[in-house]
């Protein structure tokens with residue numbers, strides 16, 4: 056059965072969202088969420104990237120990262136999938152509880168259930184590329200190959 060996720064606070068699959076409160080350590084910095092890392096990479100080496108890293112919430116990081124007045128790095132379209140792969144892999148390698156949740160999905164399809172994002176998610180018509188879901192499934196395969204242990208946290212209530 057296909058697994059849909061979107062809200063970061065949803066149990067149990069909200070942890071698949073980049074907005075979930077799981078830090079990542081990459082490129083010599085600790086990032087509060089994978090969304091902070093992803094958005095900052097659009098402006099790598101600039102003060103705006105530092106501002107995004109220090110944003111109080113992932114939503115604020117996303118707002119700063121989508122500021123149309125700020126020019127994106129020139130190669131962004133070429134590198135953005137790799138940036139997302141690094142962010143997601145780092146997150147699930149670092150946190151055994153959510154690694155367990157990801158591994159517990161077996162071979163099920165994982166889909167970001169957003170009406171507004173036709174690239175990272177399924178989009179309004181359901182025909183979106185679902186790149187984030189695909190990256191999560193790829194990360195799941197890699198973790199399985201590496202036999203990293205995961206443990207499942209049973210939600211309370």
Ligand SMILES: Nc1nc(O)c(N)c(N[C@@H]2O[C@H](COP(=O)(O)O)[C@@H](O)[C@H]2O)n1
Nearest residue numbers: 073074090120121167169171172175187
């Ligand atoms: N919570 C949330 N709200 C939205 O409006 C979204 N589009 C998403 N999707 C996530 O946004 C990130 C991509 O951002 P860009 O549009 O490329 O700046 C990525 O983390 C998607 O999963 N989430």
